Amino acid sequence: MKFNNSNVSLSPSAKIGKNVRIGDNTVIYDNVVIGDNTVICNDCQIGEPTGAYYKDSDYVNPPTIIGADCLIRSHSIIYASNTIGDHLITGHHIMVRTGNKIGHHSSIGNFTELHGDAVIGNYVRLHSNVCICEYAVVHDYAWIFPGTILSNGVTPPGNLLLGPEVGPYTVIAVNAVLLPGVKIGANCLVGASSVVTKDVPEFTVVIGSPAKNMGDIRNIQSKETGGAYYPWPNHFDRGMPWQGMDYNTWLSQQNQ
Amino acid sequence: MKFNNSNVSLSPSAKIGKNVRIGDNTVIYDNVVIGDNTVICNDCQIGEPTGAYYKDSDYVNPPTIIGADCLIRSHSIIYASNTIGDHLITGHHIMVRTGNKIGHHSSIGNFTELHGDAVIGNYVRLHSNVCICEYAVVHDYAWIFPGTILSNGVTPPGNLLLGPEVGPYTVIAVNAVLLPGVKIGANCLVGASSVVTKDVPEFTVVIGSPAKNMGDIRNIQSKETGGAYYPWPNHFDRGMPWQGMDYNTWLSQQNQ
Amino acid sequence: MKFNNSNVSLSPSAKIGKNVRIGDNTVIYDNVVIGDNTVICNDCQIGEPTGAYYKDSDYVNPPTIIGADCLIRSHSIIYASNTIGDHLITGHHIMVRTGNKIGHHSSIGNFTELHGDAVIGNYVRLHSNVCICEYAVVHDYAWIFPGTILSNGVTPPGNLLLGPEVGPYTVIAVNAVLLPGVKIGANCLVGASSVVTKDVPEFTVVIGSPAKNMGDIRNIQSKETGGAYYPWPNHFDRGMPWQGMDYNTWLSQQNQ
Structure with missing residues (x-):
């Protein structure tokens, strides 16, 4: 019973690739480009306009680029002006605000949100319920587990916003917080519920609130092999x- | 391509102001009043009834008041019996259960939920993924950042529920928890991932779990001006x- | 104005009990079985297929069993291959991935997700925004409050996944984390924002990160009776x- 093409709202200005399938009740707004073979599931809003859309009669929706072979699951919202590479896979109920650049082969879990203008690399794994603030940078092969928040307000509320940076291959465990502007190097591990308050050098394990240096990640033994x-x-x-x-x-x- | 007025379900007893726009697939239940110029986006449930609706044939939906010039974004649910002032702006996927009173010019972020019977002032900023328990009070100009939880169960599970109170101009950073009944004064700052276990006097910074008094907020320097x-x-x-x-x-x- | 039976998508292979009501824009996929008197509200996906559905032309949806007298609220997603007992009540926006077994008279709050292959007992209360990892076990009458995460990755990312276990009558307060494989006995209390790193014997209160033994739960006084x-x-x-x-x-x- 695949999709029924029921109650789909598709802008005439959207450019839809070959073999794209769009779920029921999904809206594709103006100037959205979708690559070949991508699936957009039910109840999504793709190319969602900003608040100006409802006020300005001359509002023009900026272009939204979604790559090929993506799978965007139901109840997800991707604002206009995002650029997303091929092979993105998402959970349900994701929320991607404006201006993010997301690489290829990455994934975004259920309820995860990007507040805007973040840069997400390739093969990045954002699990469920992750909050990525504006101006955050997450490098290739990084993993961020559920409930983790990247924050950017130096003296909130205010205009000084510094996005944290997560190095390649780095793993952030559940429910952690990265304070504004911290840079975590490559191949690090941040423990569950940690609050990272300062930069972390590569290959470092940090745990706690504030997070403390617990040594070299290469000293962690596999529970399976002992190495x-x-x-x-x-x-x-x-x-x-x-x-x-x-x-x-x-x-x-x-x-x- | 604004809204298509497609698949909207509008109760005959709803009172809709001038120039109100209602998104596709949105349901407006009985006895909802919506002020002029308000926009309700796609896939929303407004005036959502309680569980009794599905069981009692004589269920009557209590009135729901939504002010003028509001913007309620897609996939949001506002139960019956809420009273919401003018100029509310919400993110997507918000969840507002019964009996809350929300002032004017406030905002509610993506995935944020109000469990019911809370009082939210004017110009309050609830960011995304905030959880406001029953009987909480949040005063004017307060800011609550993502992932923060206000809790009310003194000895859970139980019937003794004490809502926390957040003073005017106070800022609660990300992932904090306010324990039942704590009162945070005006102009305070609660640090990221803190657990506030007792009352906080005005102009105080508290950080940690349990949160400790770190001094006067007026001693925090601007990173931009030094003042x-x-x-x-x-x-x-x-x-x-x-x-x-x-x-x-x-x-x-x-x-x- | 109950449900309008508007834009419902119902698989011919679904087996729907007596007096079942299905909300607008809801999709019931192949091989879903729904017990008598159950209500599925608007905008739900029931029996949601896995990613293979979009790629394999010979995909067959595994059976999904939902009991009698359940109430599944709007914008909820229940994947195929779950088995759910009678009298389940859910909030909105719940996300239940594959292979979970959920008992009778339990509840699942708004935005709560089960990642799959978990076992949830009877009369369990999962509040809102709870994250239940794969292979977790939650016994009868347990309560898990908002924002709590059960995690399973021993050395993430990896294939060694150990689900935590929550004993009967045990209460986990808000924003807590259970590390992989920890077993919490019956009648325990885990404090707000705690990180449970090791097993907890029955009738024990633990608080903090890492969570420390604070004594016997039977020593906690009622604020109402003093006993x-x-x-x-x-x-x-x-x-x-x-x-x-x-x-x-x-x-x-x-x-x-």
Whole structure:
């Protein structure tokens, strides 16, 4: 019973790729571009306009680019002016405000929101109920687990907003908070419910509120093998470009 | 392509003001009153009835009042029996249960929920994913940032519910928890991920779990000017009634 | 104006009980079974298929069982392959992924999500914005308050996932985190914003990050009577099988 093409509202100015499917009750607003084979599920708002749309008769919706082979699940809202790469997979009820740039092969979990003007790399995993503030930067292969908040208000409320930065391969556990402007290096691990108040160098584990340096991530043992677990790409490949091959082999191929 | 007036369900007993626009697939239940120029976006439930509606054939929906010039964004649910002032702006997916009183010019962010019977003042900013328990009181010009929870169960589960109180101009940072019945005075700042376990006097900064007194908010320097940043109305006016004029000038006009 | 039966999408293979009502714009996918008198409100997706549905032309939706006398509120998503008992009541915007088993007379609050393959007992209360990881077990009469996260990734990201376990009658306050594999015994209380890092024996109060043993729950006084408040069933019965009678009387009847 796939989609019924029932009650879909599709702007005449939207450019829809080949084999795109759009769910029931979904609205595609003006100037949205959707790549081939992408699926937009039911009850979504794609290219959602800002508040000006309701006031200004001459409002023009800025372009929204969604790549090919994406899967946007039901009840999701993606504002106009976002640029999203290929192979994005989302959960339900995601909320993406204006001006974000999202790479390819990334994912966004249920109820997760991007407040705008963030830069999200490739193969990034934003789990459910994550809050990404404006101007945040999340690098390739980073993982952010449920309930974590990246914040940017230095003296709230105010106009001085500094987005935090999460390095490549870094893992932020559940319910953590990154304070404005902190930079977390590559291959770090931030513990559950930690509050990160200052920069974290690469390969570092931090835990607590305020988060304290607990040592080198490469000292964490695998519960399965007893050897070092991190960097995690040596032990986990699902959905990653090195899936089915050794990470180091893949890496050496990239560097050729 | 504004709204298409497609698949709207509008109760005959609803009273809709002039120039009100209602989005696709939105339901307006019995006895809802909507002020002039208000916009209700797509996929909303306004005047949502309680569970009794599905069981009692003689259920009568209590009145729901929504003011003028409001913007209620998509996928939002506002139960019957709420009273909401003019110029409310909401994000998407908000959830407002029964019996709340919300002032004018306030805002409610994405995924934020009010459990019922709370009193929210004017120019209050509830950011995204905030949880306001029953019987909470949030005074004018207060700001509550993402992920914060106001709780009320003294010995949960139980019938002794004490709503916390947030004073005017007070700022609660991300992921904080206010325990049942705590009263936070005017012009305070609660740090990220703090747990407030006892009353906080005005002009106080508290941080930690349990939250400790870190001194007077007026000692916090502006990162931009080096001078005192708080009270914040001296440095921030967007959307506030003193926008475009000096706060103290505005204040002196109010007191005349 | 109950439901209008407007824009409902109902699979021919769904089996719908007597007196079931289905809200506007709701989709019931293949092989869903719904018990008598259950109400599914507007804008829901019931029996939501996994990603394979969009790729495999021979995808067959696994059976989804929803019991009798349930109330599933609007904008909720229940994936295929869940088994849900009678008398479930949900809030809005709930998200239940695949393979969960949920008992009877339980409730799931607004924005709460189950990631899959969890076991939820009878008369369990999951409040709003709770995150239940895969393989979690929550026993009968347990309460989990808003913003709490049960996590399972031992060395994230990875394949070693250990679901936490919450004992019967145990209460988890707001914004807490349970680390992977922790077992919390019966009749415990976990304080607000706590991080539970190790097993907790029955009748124990734990608070903090990491959570520390604060003593026996039976030493907590009722603010109303001055006597012991816990075990809470002696003082609270709303919606419980001992409602309107003494808990111990009910208990002795059960044991006969």
